Amino acid sequence: MAFQCQRDCYMQEFTTSVVSCSEAELQLENNGKKNKIKGYNVKLKDTILFPEGGGQPDDRGTIGGVPVLRVSRQVAEAVHFVTSPLEEGQEVQLKVDWERRFDHMQQHSGQHLVTALADTMFGYKTTSWELGRQRSSIELDTPAVKPGEMEALEAAVNQKIRDHVPVTVQLLSIDDPAVEKVRSRGLPDDHAGPIRIIDIEGVDANMCCGTHVSNLSHLQAIKILGTEKGKKNKTNLIFLAGNRVLKYAERSYSTEKSLVALLKTGPEEHVEAVDKLQKTVKRLQKSNLTLLRDMAVLIAQNFKSNPERSNIFSLHNKDGDNEFMNIIANEIGFENTIIFLTVGEEKGAGMFLLAGPTPIIDGLSKQVLELLQGKGAGKNGRLQGKAGSLAKRAEVEALIREHCSQARSG
Structure with a gap:
């Protein structure tokens, strides 16, 4: 049987009657999440709402003002999923979402x-x-x-x-x-x-x-x-x-206007302008990395040259990276010093490095990972990884100081 939507693809409204209405569930996906919705499967004498087939998605529309969330095919019949029941034999008015169709x-x-x-x-x-x-x-x-x-x-x-x-x-x-x-x-x-x-x-x-x-x-x-x-x-x-x-x-014209305003050039020069910007960014990133490495060395040397330095060194740098932290840790040395370093957004996700005498680090690792919502690995007195949140960084620092204080008093 051909449905009315197949006999006249341009028909936007249609009157028919309900053949059956039964309870059903429909699984819908929204932003990657699947949710089950309770409703009703409705079969009609005929329909202008196309059920999925031939590579074409199904229609949307209404039956008697009730939104249709899915139209599927069961052999020669179309099944309409709605969230409100319809009475068998009831005459209903169908409307198709014409823009979609x-x-x-x-x-x-x-x-x-x-x-x-x-x-x-x-x-x-x-x-x-x-x-x-x-x-x-x-x-x-x-x-x-x-x-x-x-x-x-x-x-x-x-x-x-x-x-x-x-x-x-x-x-x-x-x-x-x-x-x-x-x-x-x-x-x-x-x-x-x-x-x-x-x-x-x-x-x-x-x-x-x-x-x-x-x-x-x-x-x-x-x-x-x-x-x-x-x-x-x-x-x-x-x-x-x-x-x-x-x-x-x-959409392309809207994007073009935005690029003209941002790049201060005509559309024909956009590719060249973006290419120049990318090259400039790469040069700046390279210079920034060099400065970060030099800064890491200076930070470590400054700590080591302080005669009144503590046996704990803690630092957060928003723009640092793993190499930045490793340079500091290696320059200071952690045989007799506990080093706690973090990089990234102050209260967001980031990376961390915890280094020091192996027994102390082994005793702190579990609690530190929990506080940072972190995942990491390490050995020989070094724990390094990703932090889900740096919001409790101060608590980690307090934990380290408390642990060292207990170790000294013990």
Whole structure:
């Protein structure tokens, strides 16, 4: 069976009735965290909300004003997940999130067009594709493309768009001889009903369950951003279609204006200006490292030359690194001195070094790591590693002094 969304991809509202409503759970991912939501699986007599399939994500919308969070396919039926129950037999009004749907239609039809012409022009077969949130990719069965081919392909697909080529849908029985003549990567195992063919007039006929534009002119434009090395000697072609091209141009222009203000140069000079900045930064970083090393030596020498120096040396330096700490520890020596050094944000994450007589360091290590939320390793009187937080640095210093005081009194 073809859903109403497949019979008329441009329909944005539709009235139908509820066939069934059962309790269910849905696992949603938000910022990398997976959460289970309790709700209801609703089956309708028909639907304009497309269930995921053919490389196209599912639609969003509402049923009787209730938001639909997922639409999935179960054999020949569409299952809508909602958080409020609906009564069986109830007549309901469906509304589709048109901005999302039309974007998917543009990307999906754009993929068919790019795939067809990549094959016709260069013999590159499509093995898979992905409709991403910001950009889409087509996996081509070739380890590499030749210079100029993507530019030629982009020109060809946009000419087809300017030619206002019609896109039609055919429904064929599975035993129809015409099925053998259309492009396909095979039918899903749970396929039922007629075969749906998307026909771009004079360009391509392809089996597909997805939603598509009715004319290539509705794609507006296609921009091929480039290619990337894919898996198993494949090449990924990255593209945008329709409104995504406009949004990409808007974002690029906004970025360009910001760079003009920051770099005080015109767009054509941005690359050169950034290159100069990077080289300057590298020189400054190199000079800074040299100064840090010299400073570490001077800090250690200053401590050693103090006749009234303590047997504990503690220092925090925001801009230091592991080498900075190691120079100080090695210059001072820790056979008779306990050295506690930290670098990084004063109350944030950072690095630490604790060195001194082995028995003392062994006795302090566990508590120091706990206070610094740290992970470290060491031997022969040296413990070094990363600190999750330096907020309790003063407590570590107090712990060291207390431990030394108890050792002397003992």
